[in-house]
Amino acid sequence: xxxxGRTRTDAPTARRITTARRTVRARWSLRRRLVASCVALVAVxxxxxxxxxxxALHDFLYGQLDGKVHDLAARASGPAAGPHGGEGNxxxxxxxxxxxxxxxxxxxxxxxxxxxxxxxxxxxxxxxxQGDRPDGIPLGFLIGGGQPRETVGxxxxxxxxxxxxxxxxTDASGESGSRGALVADPLTSAQAAAxxxxxxxxxxxxxxxxxxxxxxxxSARPGQDGSTVLVGLATKxxxxxxxxxxxxxxSVSAAGLVAAGLAGAALMRIALQPLRRVAATATRVSELxxxxxxxxxxxRVPDSDTDPHTEVGQVGAALNRMLGHxxxxxxxxxxxxxxxxxxxxxxxxxxxxxxxxxxxxxxLTRRGxxxxxxxxxxxLGRIESEAARMTTLVEDLLLLARLDAGRPLSPVPTDLSPxxxxxxxxxxxxGRDHVWRxxxxxxxxxxxxxxxxxxxxxxxxxxNARTHTPPGTTVTARVTTGxxxxxxxxxxEDDGPGIPAELQPVVFExxxxxxxxxxxxxxxxxxxxxxxxxxxxxxAHGGGVSLASAPGRTVFTVTLPAANSANSANSANSANSAxxxxxxxxxxxxxxxxxxxxxxSQALPSLSTSS
Numbered sequence: 258x259x260x261x262g263r264t265r266t267d268a269p270t271a272r273r274i275t276t277a278r279r280t281v282r283a284r285w286s287l288r289r290r291l292v293a294s295c296v297a298l299v300a301v302x303x304x305x306x307x308x309x310x311x312x313a314l315h316d317f318l319y320g321q322l323d324g325k326v327h328d329l330a331a332r333a334s335g336p337a338a339g340p341h342g343g344e345g346n347x348x349x350x351x352x353x354x355x356x357x358x359x360x361x362x363x364x365x366x367x368x369x370x371x372x373x374x375x376x377x378x379x380x381x382x383x384x385x386x387q388g389d390r391p392d393g394i395p396l397g398f399l400i401g402g403g404q405p406r407e408t409v410g411x412x413x414x415x416x417x418x419x420x421x422x423x424x425x426x427t428d429a430s431g432e433s434g435s436r437g438a439l440v441a442d443p444l445t446s447a448q449a450a451a452x453x454x455x456x457x458x459x460x461x462x463x464x465x466x467x468x469x470x471x472x473x474x475x476s477a478r479p480g481q482d483g484s485t486v487l488v489g490l491a492t493k494x495x496x497x498x499x500x501x502x503x504x505x506x507x508s509v510s511a512a513g514l515v516a517a518g519l520a521g522a523a524l525m526r527i528a529l530q531p532l533r534r535v536a537a538t539a540t541r542v543s544e545l546x547x548x549x550x551x552x553x554x555x556x557r558v559p560d561s562d563t564d565p566h567t568e569v570g571q572v573g574a575a576l577n578r579m580l581g582h583x584x585x586x587x588x589x590x591x592x593x594x595x596x597x598x599x600x601x602x603x604x605x606x607x608x609x610x611x612x613x614x615x616x617x618x619x620x621l622t623r624r625g626x627x628x629x630x631x632x633x634x635x636x637l638g639r640i641e642s643e644a645a646r647m648t649t650l651v652e653d654l655l656l657l658a659r660l661d662a663g664r665p666l667s668p669v670p671t672d673l674s675p676x677x678x679x680x681x682x683x684x685x686x687x688g689r690d691h692v693w694r695x696x697x698x699x700x701x702x703x704x705x706x707x708x709x710x711x712x713x714x715x716x717x718x719x720x721n722a723r724t725h726t727p728p729g730t731t732v733t734a735r736v737t738t739g740x741x742x743x744x745x746x747x748x749x750e751d752d753g754p755g756i757p758a759e760l761q762p763v764v765f766e767x768x769x770x771x772x773x774x775x776x777x778x779x780x781x782x783x784x785x786x787x788x789x790x791x792x793x794x795x796x797a798h799g800g801g802v803s804l805a806s807a808p809g810r811t812v813f814t815v816t817l818p819a820a821n822s823a824n825s826a827n828s829a830n831s832a833n834s835a836x837x838x839x840x841x842x843x844x845x846x847x848x849x850x851x852x853x854x855x856x857x858s859q860a861l862p863s864l865s866t867s868s
Contacts, residue, residue: 287532288525295521296514303510311503318495319473323461326475329488330459333398333410334478398488399425400439407491409444409472411452415483422449424469457485464489471496531562531569535576542580551591554584598658605655612651616644653786656713657767660793666707668798670820673702673711673747677734680715687720690728696735702745704817710794717787718749718813726753738819744800747815756806764804765792791815 285293396410404425411422423441448466455464457476464474474489535558542556558577564570619640623629629637674697685693704711715734722732735748756764763769768785791813795802800817 288522288529291525292518292521296518299517300510300514303506303513307503307506307510310506311499314502315499318498319492322473322490322492322495323475326461326473326488326490329398329404329408329490330475330477330486332401333486333488396421396423396441396486399423399441404439405490406439407469407493409466409469409474409487409489409491410441411444411449411487413452413457413476413485413487417453419449419452420484422452452487455487457487463492529569531567531573534559534562535569535573539576547583547587552584552587554580554587556580594661598661601654602658602662605651605658608651609648609655612644612648616641616648619644650786653790656790657786657793660790660797666710666797668705668707670703671706671708671711673704673736673745673817674698676708676712676715677736677747680712680719681734683716684719684723684732688723691723691726692729692731694731694733696733698736698738700738702736702738703820704745704798705820706798706817710797714791714794714815715747715749717791718815721787721813722749722751722753722811726751743819744816745819747817748812750810750812752809753811755808755811756804761804761806764788765802 396412398404399408399410406425406427408425409422410424412420414420422444424444425439426442428438428440444466445468448468451464451466452474455462455474455476457479459476459478461473461475464472466472469491471492472489473492474487477486477488479485538556538558542554545552545554545556547554557580558573562570563574563577565574619637623634623637623641677695677697681693681695685691719732719734722730726732730751730753733748733750735750737746737748739745760769765788767789769788792802795815795817798817800815802816803814805812805814
């Protein structure tokens, strides 16, 4: 059962709090953690020193105060009775105040234990003023010479009651005959009652007197009548001294912590400079394009930060060794890729001639005058189709090898709109069971590019949409411009079943296929390299290609940098002089569409068709 007044925290909340604290600590930098550790260590040292100092001074001051209380108790008791001692009226001031207790113990020479003002026996004394208690027994030691102010005294009768209690005070009224002299001011009943709880064992004890504060009180030697005198000195001065010391130590410690924090931050900043240089080297290496091409990994940690005798130097030396191994591995990888690309290029080039020969001989045999059976004709057709497919694969591999080798393109200012019209016309002729649409801008969309390679990008994207979507799918080719100087975007969108999410990250890789979810064409003449060629060609033009696919909508977006205004004007002039492109369809005759003046309203009727 939880305790009253306390809120019980459930386990999830406690875990969240713990996790938040760990997260805050984890976000601290190394310098901040080191400075905080140093400041915490200094704080612990200051706390230990302050506590030891306070306790030591407390014992010393209270020991000194207890010594004064003991001396005061001895004076209150008076000297031991001599052989001629008498009771009551001995010699001298037998009944005077000088005895300090009352009836006194006469000494051998007949004098009391000092008179009220250390004068002649029987001289004038300053009696204590009447309070709310009967003034039975005087406490003359309270006003003795050299006695501190606010000294308390009380007489405890054998019955345990308080016979008299007073405190020394300064006479500000002058009633004692000497202004500023000490007088014994009687205590109130409540104040006197506090003395009844003090043990009379001759040792000092702490007593809280109402209205006066804390006192160290000790019992004197009992008198002949069995009464005991209690004497006490105020602890206020001692406590004030300890409080002052405590505040001084707190102030000095706080100033020391601030100074330690500032000095530690400066020192840590200097000490961690080599580590920051090592981190800067690692950051520069991480920004290098290590995933492609030949990499010149020359970044190294300076020799001044690789001292094996320091921790940071060991880290710097280890990083240099690691960078050396990485550079060797990258060089070996580059040589291997170069050999593979050279092999692919040479093999592709060498295979083109025999493949052309196979297709030629198969076609020659099929068209020859000799009578062939149906099986032979079917075999010859398969030979021709497979040879054509192999030729396409070889051409794609050769193109990729050339692009990987960094072979430069032949960029010229090119308007994408005519290329899109031509590519969609070819795609419509090959896929009449699909619906083809155009969405082109009124102004030319000019880019600096290789027209032949850009046309291949469009052909591959449209072929991908035609091959991997079912009949009746609507495919839209769209060109948009981003304003003057903005990028030009080419989009190929279809409303087919879409590409599965697990295949989208690898769809642009070589030989990647999505046949498991998208319907494959019966022709089966795909190579799995179409989208890889699209990415490589677009990257060679300084652009990028992206994919957004969901069931019912798949969009491939090609972004290319626009050409400058002068090139755009030249491209527009050349486009206006281009030949018209006729797009025909089985549903209705297609109207001629000028490649330079193609708009959304013109292209939509002539290209929209359904099977």
